[in-house]
Amino acid sequence: SLMLDAVIYWIRQYQIEFFWLLFFPVLTFLLGVVMMLVVIGRLPENYFLQSKIVNGSEPHNTKSGIHVLLLKNIVGIFLVCLGILMLFLPGPGLLTTTIGLVMVDMPGKKRMLIRVLRVKSLRTLINRIRDQRGRPHFKFDD
Numbered sequence: 001s002l003m004l005d006a007v008i009y010w011i012r013q014y015q016i017e018f019f020w021l022l023f024f025p026v027l028t029f030l031l032g033v034v035m036m037l038v039v040i041g042r043l044p045e046n047y048f049l050q051s052k053i054v055n056g057s058e059p060h061n062t063k064s065g066i067h068v069l070l071l072k073n074i075v076g077i078f079l080v081c082l083g084i085l086m087l088f089l090p091g092p093g094l095l096t097t098t099i100g101l102v103m104v105d106m107p108g109k110k111r112m113l114i115r116v117l118r119v120k121s122l123r124t125l126i127n128r129i130r131d132q133r134g135r136p137h138f139k140f141d142d
Contacts, residue, residue, distance in 0.1 A: 029091035032082045035075065036092070039099045040126050041133040047102075048114060048138050069105060076103030095125060114140075 011018060083097025098116050101109055117123055117140065127137040 025089040025091070028082050028085055028089065032079065032086060032091055032096040035079055036096055036099045037129060037133070039079075039102060040129045041135055043102065043138070045136045046139050048110070048117060048140050072103050073105055076100045076105075079103065094119075095122065098122065118142075 077100065079100025080097050081100075082091075083093050083095070083100055085091075086093030086096055094116075098113065101113055101116075117126075123138070123140065130137055
């Protein structure tokens with residue numbers, strides 16, 4: 001009983017830290033899932049075809065184009081970070097990281113994504129999500 005009292009006292013002393021230790025993984029999981037669903041549903045079905053690969057960034061000449069590019073990259077980097085965290089916390093870490101990479105504008109990203117998406121179970125999962133959203137399956141070269 002003395003040990004239990006000490007543990008309860010210690011938990012009460014650090015209850016804010018315990019709240020964040022429980023809340024943060026749940027929050028990152030929910031944010032990752034919502035953002036993932038949006039991105040998977042919006043990509044065109046031929047996005048992962050190697051014939052569509054373009055090296056480098058597409059030019060964004062307008063002011064609004066630059067803002068969209070900046071926002072897309074910020075969200076993509078956020079998803080990559082969440083995905084890496086989810087590799088150690090509850091959540092779909094590999095899938096969230098992959099979706100974050102889809103959004104980030106960097107040279108060679110599509111080749112890297114095609115390598116990651118050689119995992120059949122990951123392809124099956126994203127195509128199942130597209131089924132639920134009424135979108136056609138992604139097309140792959142192999």
